[in-house]
Amino acid sequence: MFRIIARRVRGARFLDLCAGCGMIGLEAISRGSMLSTFVERSARAASVLRKNVEMMGIKDGHAEVAEIEAVPFIKRNAGRKRTWDVVFLSRTGGPDDAELLDLVSRGRLIAPGGIAVIEHSADNPLPEKIGMLTQWRTLSKDGVLLGFYNRK
Numbered sequence: 001m002f003r004i005i006a007r008r009v010r011g012a013r014f015l016d017l018c019a020g021c022g023m024i025g026l027e028a029i030s031r032g033s034m035l036s037t038f039v040e041r042s043a044r045a046a047s048v049l050r051k052n053v054e055m056m057g058i059k060d061g062h063a064e065v066a067e068i069e070a071v072p073f074i075k076r077n078a079g080r081k082r083t084w085d086v087v088f089l090s091r092t093g094g095p096d097d098a099e100l101l102d103l104v105s106r107g108r109l110i111a112p113g114g115i116a117v118i119e120h121s122a123d124n125p126l127p128e129k130i131g132m133l134t135q136w137r138t139l140s141k142d143g144v145l146l147g148f149y150n151r152k
Contacts, residue, residue, distance in 0.1 A: 001117060001139065001146055002031055005086065008115055009033050012085035015109060017070045017100070022049040024088050025063070026056060035062055037084065041069045071096050074103045083111040090119045105131030110151040118147045 001024075002009065010032035016025030017039045025036035040046045046067040053063045066073055070089075087110050091097055101118070103109075110116055116133055120126055122143045128135045133149035140146075 002027060004137065004139065004148065005115065005117065006031060008086055013037070013083070013111070015039070015084035015087045017073075017087065017089045017104070018091075019049060019065075020045050020090070022052050022065075024090070026052060026058075028086070028088075029056075029058055029062060033062075033086075035064070038063070038065045039070050039073045040065065040067060043067060069096070070100050071103065074100070074109060078103075078108045082109075083114065084109055085111050085114045087114070087116045088119075089116065091121075093121070101126075101130065105133050107132030107151045112151065114151050116149040116151065118149065120145055120147065 009028050011034050014025055014028040014033040014036045016022065016036060019025055019038040019040040022038050025038050029036050038049055040049060046065055049065050087104060089104055104116055118126060122140060122145050125145065126147050132151055134152065135147050135149050137148040138145055
């Protein structure tokens with residue numbers, strides 16, 4: 001994934017939704033992201049994520065962890081007009097999945113000209129156009145697809 005979006009990550013604001021231990025957002029920082037914002041609902045995973053940030057020696061202001069469900073995070077930030085250059089969404093398959101995808105596809109989190117990378121099952125492909133997002137590439141590995149979308 002990072003080979004495909006490397007130029008877009010350098011100096012970018014990166015949002016890792018449903019971050020888990022933060023592997024994707026941490027990798028973005030290691031590849032030059034100015035800021036990675038991690039959204040994780042699990043207190044346990046968020047605690048591990050904070051320790052990972054500390055262990056990697058990431059300077060203050062380059063990583064932030066929001067311990068909250070992704071849907072309320074998006075709704076809260078939509079009113080603040082805060083955007084990110086790259087948004088990564090690992091779809092959970094949970095009950096909020098459709099709403100989460102709908103909110104991301106509205107483009108409010110993504111800066112104009114920014115991108116979204118959406119991970120999903122190959123059994124549940126996504127359309128080429130979702131809201132304000134247009135797919136420009138897919139990557140497939142082990143039954144998982146990554147859809148790369150531009151925000152117009």
